[in-house]
Amino acid sequence: MIEVKDLHVSYGEFLAVKGVSFTVNEGELVTIIGANGAGKSTILMALMGLRSCRKGQILFDQTDITTLPAHLRARQGMAIVPEGRRLLPDLTVEENLRIGGYIHTDQAIVTEELERNFTLFPRLKERARQISKTLSGGEQQMLAIARALMSKPKLLLMDEVSLGLMPKFVDETFRIIAELHQKGVTILLVEQNAKKALAVADRGYVLETGHIIHSATARELLNNSEVKKAYLGGV
Known part of the structure; x- marks a missing residue:
């Protein structure tokens, strides 16, 4: 559904995303986890066309959309649930x-x-x-x-959907995400709550200071001692 190749994204001189490559296949729920400031939300902004790429390529449904404006990406089948909700x-x-x-x-x-x-x-x-x-x-x-x-949308981008929510609403939100996945919606989820994200995902990527440092199935990441220690509150 989407293929990202060697993506670099910057804010002025600061390079926030440094050569990231990953894929999301049709029907998958893929999550990108990592600490605050790792570059997770920046990746979604670049995919949606809300932040320009310094280098790299974005293929959506086998079409190069690297320079396509955001409104045309929406018409091609991308939608985003932005951090902070941004309702009218x-x-x-x-x-x-x-x-x-x-x-x-x-x-x-x-x-x-x-x-x-x-x-x-x-x-x-x-x-x-x-x-x-x-x-x-x-x-x-x-x-x-x-x-x-x-x-x-063909692809739903979800950015930090649990941020600022009471625990009961966090649980409800992830229940909805799991239900959407079961219905066949293709989802790329960026999330600080790594345990919740990996519990519903098929695969995951771990982002650290703009680099992907781990890539595996969600189950493998949940059982990875390094990931447990850094992101899941365990050893």
Whole structure:
């Protein structure tokens, strides 16, 4: 679904991502874990076209999209759940969702996707006319995920979805991610909560100061002593 080759991304003179290469196959849930500041979110920003690449190549569905603008990547089938959710705070739940489906020219598809997401997130249906900034943090995260799903993406990018959530909402969010994976959604998940991420993923990459230092199945990473010590709170 996506192949990244020798990706370099910088902020001015600071090189945040240094020669990263990885793949995500159709139907997979792949996670990139690592400490805060490792460059995880920067990779997603580059994939979505929100941060330009200094060097390297991004292939999406076998098409080179390295220089393609973000809005065209969205039309090709990419969507992102951004860190911090970034909802339109003064619009209702339903209005935020409809904006997520803007790429559909057929309003029947928008209505269909709206109902699909209301089925997946019943709490959002209950709050359809509620202003989004008045939702709880967990409800806002659900809305951010649902908004991204409105475009029926081929690839869903998810950036630090557990950040700032109460434990019960963290569990609920990862339950939803696992359910989406079971439904066949292809997901690239960037996450500081390594244990939760690896518990739902097929494969994982460990990022450290802009470099990938480990690549394996999620189970192998969960059992890797070095990864346990550095990221999973154990030895």
